[in-house]
Amino acid sequence: MTSKTLGALIAALAVLAAGISGEAQGPIRIGASLSLTGTYAKLGRNQHEGYKLCEKDLNAKGGLLGRKIEFVVYDDQSTPATAVRLYEKLITEDKVEGVMGPYSSPVTEASVNVTEKYKKVMVAPLAATTSIFKRPPDKKRHYVFMVISPAEVYLEGLIDTAAKRGLKTVAVVNEDTLFSKAAASGAVELAKKRGMQVIFQEAYPKGNTDFSALLTKVKSLNPDVIAAATYFDDAVALARQMRELDVNPKAYGVTVGGDLPEFYDTLKTNADFIYGATQWEHVLPYPGNTEFFEAYKKEFGHEPSYHSAAGYAGCLIYTEAVKRAGSLDADRVREQLFKLEMRTVFGEYKVDQDGFQVAHKMVTFQWQEGKKVVVWPDELAQGKPRFPTPPWNQR
Amino acid sequence: MSPRPAALAALAAVTLALAVYPEFGTGYGVRSTLQVFMWIVLASSWNLISGLTGYVSFGHVAFFGAGAYTGAILIAKAGWPWGLAALAGGLGACVLALAIGYPCLRLKGPYFAIAMLGLNEVLRALVSYFEDLTGGGNGLSLPTLDATVPIYYVMGASALLVTLVTYVIITSRFGLRLMTIREDEVAAEAMGIDTARHKLYAFLLSAAGPGVAGALTARDQGYIEPISVFPLATTITMIVMVLFGGKGTVWGPVLGAVVLFVAQEIVWARYPYVHPLLFGVIIIAVVLLMPRGVLGLLQIRYRLPRTI
Amino acid sequence: MNVFVTPAMLGQVVISGILSGALYAMVALGLALIFGVMRIINVAHGPLLMLGAYATFFLYSALGINPYLTVPVSMLVLFAVGVLLERTLVFRVVDAPELSSLLLTFGISIALVNLAQLLFTSDLRSVEYLTGSWVVGPLALSKARVVAFTVASALTGLSFLFLQRTRLGKAIRATSQNREVAMVCGIDVQRIHLVTFGLSAALAGAGGALIAVIVAIQPEMGQIWTFKSFLVIVLGGAGNYPGALLGGILLGLIEQLASLFLTTQLSEVVAYVLLVLILLVRPTGLLGGRQT
Numbered sequence A: 001m002t003s004k005t006l007g008a009l010i011a012a013l014a015v016l017a018a019g020i021s022g023e024a025q026g027p028i029r030i031g032a033s034l035s036l037t038g039t040y041a042k043l044g045r046n047q048h049e050g051y052k053l054c055e056k057d058l059n060a061k062g063g064l065l066g067r068k069i070e071f072v073v074y075d076d077q078s079t080p081a082t083a084v085r086l087y088e089k090l091i092t093e094d095k096v097e098g099v100m101g102p103y104s105s106p107v108t109e110a111s112v113n114v115t116e117k118y119k120k121v122m123v124a125p126l127a128a129t130t131s132i133f134k135r136p137p138d139k140k141r142h143y144v145f146m147v148i149s150p151a152e153v154y155l156e157g158l159i160d161t162a163a164k165r166g167l168k169t170v171a172v173v174n175e176d177t178l179f180s181k182a183a184a185s186g187a188v189e190l191a192k193k194r195g196m197q198v199i200f201q202e203a204y205p206k207g208n209t210d211f212s213a214l215l216t217k218v219k220s221l222n223p224d225v226i227a228a229a230t231y232f233d234d235a236v237a238l239a240r241q242m243r244e245l246d247v248n249p250k251a252y253g254v255t256v257g258g259d260l261p262e263f264y265d266t267l268k269t270n271a272d273f274i275y276g277a278t279q280w281e282h283v284l285p286y287p288g289n290t291e292f293f294e295a296y297k298k299e300f301g302h303e304p305s306y307h308s309a310a311g312y313a314g315c316l317i318y319t320e321a322v323k324r325a326g327s328l329d330a331d332r333v334r335e336q337l338f339k340l341e342m343r344t345v346f347g348e349y350k351v352d353q354d355g356f357q358v359a360h361k362m363v364t365f366q367w368q369e370g371k372k373v374v375v376w377p378d379e380l381a382q383g384k385p386r387f388p389t390p391p392w393n394q395r
Numbered sequence B: 001m002s003p004r005p006a007a008l009a010a011l012a013a014v015t016l017a018l019a020v021y022p023e024f025g026t027g028y029g030v031r032s033t034l035q036v037f038m039w040i041v042l043a044s045s046w047n048l049i050s051g052l053t054g055y056v057s058f059g060h061v062a063f064f065g066a067g068a069y070t071g072a073i074l075i076a077k078a079g080w081p082w083g084l085a086a087l088a089g090g091l092g093a094c095v096l097a098l099a100i101g102y103p104c105l106r107l108k109g110p111y112f113a114i115a116m117l118g119l120n121e122v123l124r125a126l127v128s129y130f131e132d133l134t135g136g137g138n139g140l141s142l143p144t145l146d147a148t149v150p151i152y153y154v155m156g157a158s159a160l161l162v163t164l165v166t167y168v169i170i171t172s173r174f175g176l177r178l179m180t181i182r183e184d185e186v187a188a189e190a191m192g193i194d195t196a197r198h199k200l201y202a203f204l205l206s207a208a209g210p211g212v213a214g215a216l217t218a219r220d221q222g223y224i225e226p227i228s229v230f231p232l233a234t235t236i237t238m239i240v241m242v243l244f245g246g247k248g249t250v251w252g253p254v255l256g257a258v259v260l261f262v263a264q265e266i267v268w269a270r271y272p273y274v275h276p277l278l279f280g281v282i283i284i285a286v287v288l289l290m291p292r293g294v295l296g297l298l299q300i301r302y303r304l305p306r307t308i
Numbered sequence C: 001m002n003v004f005v006t007p008a009m010l011g012q013v014v015i016s017g018i019l020s021g022a023l024y025a026m027v028a029l030g031l032a033l034i035f036g037v038m039r040i041i042n043v044a045h046g047p048l049l050m051l052g053a054y055a056t057f058f059l060y061s062a063l064g065i066n067p068y069l070t071v072p073v074s075m076l077v078l079f080a081v082g083v084l085l086e087r088t089l090v091f092r093v094v095d096a097p098e099l100s101s102l103l104l105t106f107g108i109s110i111a112l113v114n115l116a117q118l119l120f121t122s123d124l125r126s127v128e129y130l131t132g133s134w135v136v137g138p139l140a141l142s143k144a145r146v147v148a149f150t151v152a153s154a155l156t157g158l159s160f161l162f163l164q165r166t167r168l169g170k171a172i173r174a175t176s177q178n179r180e181v182a183m184v185c186g187i188d189v190q191r192i193h194l195v196t197f198g199l200s201a202a203l204a205g206a207g208g209a210l211i212a213v214i215v216a217i218q219p220e221m222g223q224i225w226t227f228k229s230f231l232v233i234v235l236g237g238a239g240n241y242p243g244a245l246l247g248g249i250l251l252g253l254i255e256q257l258a259s260l261f262l263t264t265q266l267s268e269v270v271a272y273v274l275l276v277l278i279l280l281v282r283p284t285g286l287l288g289g290r291q292t
Helices: A003-023 A041-060 A080-093 A105-117 A156-164 A178-193 A212-221 A232-244 A261-271 A289-300 A306-325 A330-339 B004-024 B027-053 B061-078 B082-104 B109-129 B148-170 B173-183 B185-190 B195-221 B232-245 B252-270 B272-289 B293-302 C007-038 C045-063 C067-088 C098-120 C143-165 C167-177 C179-184 C189-211 C219-236 C241-261 C264-281
Strands: A028-034 A069-075 A098-100 A122-124 A144-146 A169-175 A197-204 A225-229 A251-253 A274-278 A342-344 A347-349 A363-368 A371-376 C133-136 C139-142
Touching: A028 A041, A028 A080, A041 A069, A041 A289, A041 A306, A069 A080, A080 A098, A080 A105, A080 B027, A080 B195, A098 A306, A105 A122, A105 A144, A105 A178, A122 A306, A156 A178, A156 A225, A156 A251, A156 A274, A156 A363, A156 A371, A169 A178, A169 A212, A178 A197, A178 A225, A197 A212, A197 C264, A212 A232, A212 C007, A212 C241, A212 C264, A225 A232, A232 A261, A232 C139, A261 A363, A289 A306, A306 A330, A306 A342, A306 A347, B004 B027, B004 B148, B027 B061, B027 B148, B027 B173, B027 B195, B027 B232, B027 B252, B061 B082, B061 B109, B061 B195, B061 B232, B082 B109, B082 B148, B082 B195, B082 C264, B109 B232, B109 C098, B109 C219, B109 C264, B148 B173, B148 B195, B148 B252, B173 B185, B173 B195, B185 B195, B232 B252, B232 B272, B232 B293, B232 C098, B252 B272, B252 B293, B272 C098, C007 C045, C007 C139, C007 C143, C007 C167, C007 C189, C007 C219, C007 C241, C045 C067, C045 C098, C045 C189, C045 C219, C067 C143, C067 C189, C098 C219, C133 C143, C139 C143, C143 C167, C143 C189, C143 C241, C167 C179, C167 C189, C179 C189, C189 C219, C219 C241, C219 C264, C241 C264
Parallel strands: A028 A069, A028 A098, A098 A122, A122 A144, A169 A197, A169 A225, A225 A251, A251 A274
Antiparallel strands: A274 A363, A342 A347, A363 A371, C133 C139
């Protein structure tokens, strides 16, 4: 080889090397506004931890498109107005290359206006409200994708279980906020479809602690099923007062809050027989679920909630779409997200043409002697429901 | 040498800079400046009633919320253009002020404050209840529209307008009478001032700004819910801004709005988990250490004119 | 939703209203005392109650004793906190216009809530101690609420005895009626303020201790109590101490009855509308309080 050729070879290698290091232009920055303080602090932080674990796991496996990923997270204090500004900041000032969704439906609803404006794809792992995705044709959204099951189906397991066992009358109570109202109206729809009769429906203000009058009314109607679209405190208060006032439905179910370990710690045996709904449990037979559970506990020192798992899965789904698109270009990524069918630790992912989640399944569990036993749907159930719920004085 | 030409020139320069800012600024910068304008409107408006007459409106955010919902409902349900809806928001807030001002302004000191606080909660609860109209706890979503830059200008113009109105009032006999009421209402009555009417006018004026700002903010955010447009914290923030800058002055609220907004941004970005604590400390510090505010202190120290 | 209301249902709801009413009354009494004696509106009243609830929770978790035995301890702790706050911050705004006290106490309130979030986290806690109810005919009386009612009534009664019979109590009432004359009579007004604020905090703390057994404990739980205490005072008359008692029971009844005959959602609205109406029609409250 002549010195000339060697020189040319070295030059070529140098150019190649420069090209490769030019490729490694620093990490892919993914921005998100999360509720680290304020009303949703606890759950927003779980979601953040889900994102963080995904970042760690993905980087350990070589990153995305040959680069590491890095989350840039700001605290929106659980307020939609702040989240809107933060997404503007992330997109226009920090110039992040991708975004992930915030916590809760109201915050997501406000934030989506920003991501749509800048045509950034947003996988929104913790938005359960149908109206964010299903919009009239002139107001359609194009870049937002749902991961969890919508609010309307939270009480589906309860209603289905009750209907299958021939129960007829349903009382629905809910907190007067976005999510709970959707869950309640979903329950009413489902009940009617199954030929059940909704004999009572009432909302209570957020922060209400005394349900005596409400439960007195419910008791006088003696419903077979009580479906409560709640958060944590109201779920606990309702359960306690149902015992005090001797309200004995044959099945009683709650939504958010019933799945937390604190629910049982607080109510002890009074929590038994109560049905709850959750987007995810670590015992479900999804791929990598146990590993995720252990890794999360090790990393953060406490068990993950479904918000953690949803955050983790949402990040995986987004990065998978980017990988398949081969680029971060919004239109290519969104094309992949529409086509994608994926099974993660969180369960199934598949969306329809509105970005609305159609494959993920909620599960309904029942507290049985201090343990959450998944009783619905049949294909994921781990046990049978204890039915009917015995009256308080017979326990 | 009168400082006035220099001051006017400075004002013109700042206005010009702000007017061209959207060309250079990022989306975030424009939105944040828009927020500052909003706070100027809120703080200056509060100053009109509470700074000048001494009647502490402790639920002033009610007008903001009322304007926000009026505007949002007109946009979402009746298809009004947002400019018109904003005006309607201001008008709606004035109507509300008229309805409650007439009876409430008869109350003295602490009772007026508590009544305004109660009013804010009543409105929030009523908005939640009439959900067919307002969306209730679900909130109200507006058709998607990117109007941030035009809204920036309108909000900026509103801020300028409210400041101008404050200046005009403070230099007028009307303003002087309001301040007389603040100093000694009984004496003012004895002097023949129709205190009830004066207070009502001031109250109406103080409601218009927040009403318009509320409607504009609703349009900009694209989504409102009861808890986010009727929070006590907003009332407190506008009060602290005015106190900090100087109650009863023209530029005090403006100064307070700018300084405290920037301070909040810095604090909250650096110390997310303790910013309410720090905010509480700031409030305590302002109340105890500088109740007259920056401009109030300067006015005394350097004998600055009343029109500052 | 409207259902057919039987006398038994009405009775049940009235009982519930009275039970919560006594608790409202006791907590509001503290606020009334401060307003009467120091002319201060204490927006931090709710957070003080929250601290009382946490005190009970931690004592119960650490020592496993009957949480009702922690009530005196919570009261003592909160008395100390109240005295500390008064001595360092609140005394400065005693004669100032109401704006100063409103803002100062608001600042204290958000600082306390944030501190609680930092120290205790926002995780929901609860004291699982007394559940179930005593059944009397068709009526079910929640055990925890009956105990709360009893203790609250006792403490309120004791407070009144204290105010009527003891020298310190009379001094407090004297200061409340006319501070200048009280000073002339040789009453150490500074000390009275200190004690009153401490006492008010102690009553709030007792309230917190009692409801720790009933509701979920978290740093923001006190906000609603501040509002309700205001409502009670307006109903009964500011500075009118027996009025606080009446106002409390009245509020409890109104809430429950509105919830029974209308909807639970509306019961919130009804309470606030009543607040504004009373302020407009009879600002001195139903029993008549101070004029200015």
